Amino acid sequence: MPRYAFEIEYDGTPFRGWQRQTDLPSVQGALEEALSKLEPDLLSTVAAGRTDAGVHAMAQVVHVDMARDWEPYRLMEALNYHLKPDPVAVLRCARVASEFSARFDATERHYLFRLVSRRAPMALEANRVWRIGHGLDADAMRAGAAHLIGRHDFTTFRSTMCQAKSPVRTLDSLKIEVRDIPAGTEYRFTLRARSFLHNQVRSFVGTLERVGAGNWHPDRVAEALDARDRAACGPVCPPSGLYLAAVHYPQKVFADR
Numbered sequence: 001m002p003r004y005a006f007e008i009e010y011d012g013t014p015f016r017g018w019q020r021q022t023d024l025p026s027v028q029g030a031l032e033e034a035l036s037k038l039e040p041d042l043l044s045t046v047a048a049g050r051t052d053a054g055v056h057a058m059a060q061v062v063h064v065d066m067a068r069d070w071e072p073y074r075l076m077e078a079l080n081y082h083l084k085p086d087p088v089a090v091l092r093c094a095r096v097a098s099e100f101s102a103r104f105d106a107t108e109r110h111y112l113f114r115l116v117s118r119r120a121p122m123a124l125e126a127n128r129v130w131r132i133g134h135g136l137d138a139d140a141m142r143a144g145a146a147h148l149i150g151r152h153d154f155t156t157f158r159s160t161m162c163q164a165k166s167p168v169r170t171l172d173s174l175k176i177e178v179r180d181i182p183a184g185t186e187y188r189f190t191l192r193a194r195s196f197l198h199n200q201v202r203s204f205v206g207t208l209e210r211v212g213a214g215n216w217h218p219d220r221v222a223e224a225l226d227a228r229d230r231a232a233c234g235p236v237c238p239p240s241g242l243y244l245a246a247v248h249y250p251q252k253v254f255a256d257r
Contacts, residue, residue: 001043001065004075005096005253006031011087012056012239013127019050027051027088031062034082038075039067048102048247049109052199054239056128058112059091061247063102070095092254100253108172110246111191113205115237118184129186130205130241136187136212138178143218144211145174147225148204155228157204158197159236167228169193174204187212190245199236207234 010027020028028045035042048061066075076093083089114129115136116122122131148157151170158167173192178185189205207224210216216234224232 001067001098002069003063003065003096003098003100004070004072005094005100005102006062006064006076006079006090007092007254008057008060008062008088008090010057010060010089011127012051012054014087015053017051017053017055018047018060020044027057027060030083030086030088031079034079035064037082038078041067046102048106049196049244051242051244052239054127055242055244057244059246060244061102061106061249061253063096063100065098094254096253100251102247105249105251106194106247107250108192108194108248109196109244110248111196111201112243112245113189113191113201113237114241114243115187115189115205115209116181116184116241117187118181120183127240130237132209134213135185136209137214138176138187138212140214140218141187141208141212142176144208144216144221145176145204147218147222148174152225153228154197154200154225156224156230156233157200157207158230159199159203160230162198164197167197169195169197169200176208201242202236202239203233205241206237209237210234 015027016024018027020026043065045062045064072093076090079090116129116131119133153167154169155167171193175190177188
């Protein structure tokens with residue numbers, strides 16, 4: 001059976017996350033429903049990351065085995081037609097080797113979190129960012145974030161429902177960019193790692209927001225990390241500002257990469 005990889009984007013607002021759930025809307029369910037219009041006996045799709053309810057994706061990567069030998073462009077066009085009106089779009093499609101795994105072959109995942117500081121509500125991006133009503137000290141947040149870089153036991157910063165066998169992960173990068181926007185400021189957190197724990201990014205950002213607000217000293221982030229105790233974590237921020245931004249592989253998956 002030929003195997004295909006898709007790069008997809010989606011607005012996670014109406015979904016209960018990536019993973020298919022009985023009687024609840026999911027991104028996987030929407031994609032597989034569209035695929036079933038093309039091949040009724042389709043096998044399950046496999047994604048690079050199982051995003052949570054309300055989390056978005058700019059470049060999720062998915063693979064699936066098809067019975068028919070499709071021309072990738074025609075397959076992409078057919079899927080986008082059948083995905084309407086769900087806020088899911090296939091950006092690229094490629095035929096890949098039968099052993100390719102969107103999940104297990106990934107060498108790095110990039111996440112973006114958008115936090116906006118302004119008093120006015122978000123009329124255009126209400127479900128695209130986390131809005132707060134107070135200012136933040138970006139340098140203090142960067143100092144706190146520095147404690148998280150590298151290989152650590154991240155027990156403090158993962159959900160108690162996390163199913164990963166080990167809490168040890170290597171965070172390659174956590175950068176904070178500041179942008180002026182109408183009537184406020186946007187803080188963009190970009191994170192890179194081979195893999196992340198459940199709620200790890202949202203736990204990081206929620207904790208660093210407390211640092212930026214002046215409620216935590218930057219060194220308290222190191223203390224929370226060393227505690228290896230979920231109770232030592234700052235608040236977990238909402239999912240609306242989180243995006244799976246990119247997934248990298250050792251081999252070229254799509255033609256223009």
